[in-house]
Amino acid sequence: MEWWDGMSATGIGAFENDGAQDLCYDLRQAGLDSALDVLRSSWKTVVELAADEYLEKDYAESAVAAAAIVVAKMTHDAEILELNGVNEVIPEIGEDMPNMAISALRRILGDNSELYELWIDSGRGDAWQEGVEAIIASLRADA
Template sequence: MSASGVGPFENDSAMDLLDELRGLAEGEVIDALRDALSAAAEVEPGDFLDRDLGEPAVAASAVSLAKIKGRGSVLEEAELTDVVPEIPSSIFSLVVSALSRVLQEDSEAYGLWIDAGRGDEWKAEVERLLNEADEVTQGASG
């Protein structure tokens, strides 16, 4: 496994997404985040979720949450400080769907972390993001 850590940006697929985002015009960033999230969310339960779909969805979730929560240090770490525009709150229902999908047993990313003996640690990080996204969606609808 080439991932170096359980954080949302600590794998090759996430780094590829971050590189893509850095090269986009501001108006294209939201579409790219939505595409990464949709790619994971649309994999049917019971079908295998490839890590190349799951890991970018986790990274897109982390970027979206960092922007809406005002976590400039996360965006700075990802070198996206001046790249990510305001995130529409409507995207967070997709964040919830994508993260929920990534946490299922047929998710390759989850399985690889379990095999590496760090499944609980990885799952806790993704669940933390999922809980934050749930809070945002509840705040937007309430």
């Protein structure tokens, strides 16, 4: 992580923020039976916002992490899942999930997205966007 003050964290990686850690906690609490619903819900929150509505950072962070979890599961990257404590609670990914994740990530990279604006303002927007675009490319490759 690039920055941590004991209360919040931020970094360019998909899991280096509070929204991602909250998602991982929610997945552990949901367990194997409801984990996919938690992932879908994170994207639904993002894509159901109208284009002119402001997308808050926490929702975007959660959706990016959810997409990265799907990529890790689809590519059998157990290390990422284990590092975030969700390896045992993520079942096989549903066929609809890559496209749902891509839609959410596209919205996050669009207008009225607090997370995207924050990264642009920090001067690291290009690097962060490349990471999100890499997730999209991986989702497309496996979709």
